[in-house]
Amino acid sequence: MTRTPVISLLKVVHYNCSPQKFTRKTLSSFSKTVLQTTASSSNMSLNEAKRIAAHRAVDEWVKTNTVVGIGSGSTVVFAVERLAERVQKEGLKVTCVPTSFQARQLIVENNLVLGDLDRNPKLAVAIDGADEVDRNMVLIKGGGGCLLQEKIVASCAEKLIIIADYTKNSEHLGEQYKKGIPIEVVPMAYVPIKDRIAAKYGGELKLRMAVAKAGPCVTDNGNFILDWHFKQNCDCDWAKVNSELLQIPGVVETGLFVNMATKAYFGMNDGSVKTQDK
């Protein structure tokens, strides 16, 4: 049987919970805006930067007869594209475990083998995007609202490999990503959680609102998301902050990924791929 890669940005880059709704049109104007504000002499589109990072990571990390975690977001679209190409061209055999409804759709639409943690509790590698990566490889994730399943799948993988464009590569968290740290919470507890975090650490917490629905964004797990706009230039011990946040009743998971990522691949503005290790 011939397997045909089916990549539809219109379908797969659709975030229910993203503050920015992506379609082919908005994705391109979004990319343009970011490019204009981050690199005046840019010669590579953000999508091209995502693509080169994703393809390189898939080529270096995905081996045949393995189980691979498939992250969520717009960069992962290009990783799945590459996996599908390799299945077709080299007969690569992989089982793919999704981290969201979007990832599941991507796997199915590209005729890749769909797995789950019941049958595949140990993964060789998980490939995922990030909203920001700091110099210590601490990540902010959850811009697309999929942080809980992303962290679960990453925790089952021997390696977590991050793919991103150059706008995600920072010295400190919050330097470039201005939408805060996503925190997934049980709906009935969002107000007390918000108050407790603000009282302890300062900053502002915003309930993430849905894009094409009135009311809050509801995650794939039926929860809400608080985006924590922490104080700028925070010299925080993120491992400690993460553990403390997880102690609050009603906090399900945070978008802080500390000591999880093995390597990050950034597609750069000049067409090169920069890597960062743990």
Ligand SMILES: O=C(CO)[C@H](O)[C@H](O)COP(=O)(O)O
């Ligand atoms: O954490 C995520 C979704 O929950 C994504 O990996 C993160 O938002 C990056 O997305 P993109 O590749 O679209 O920049």
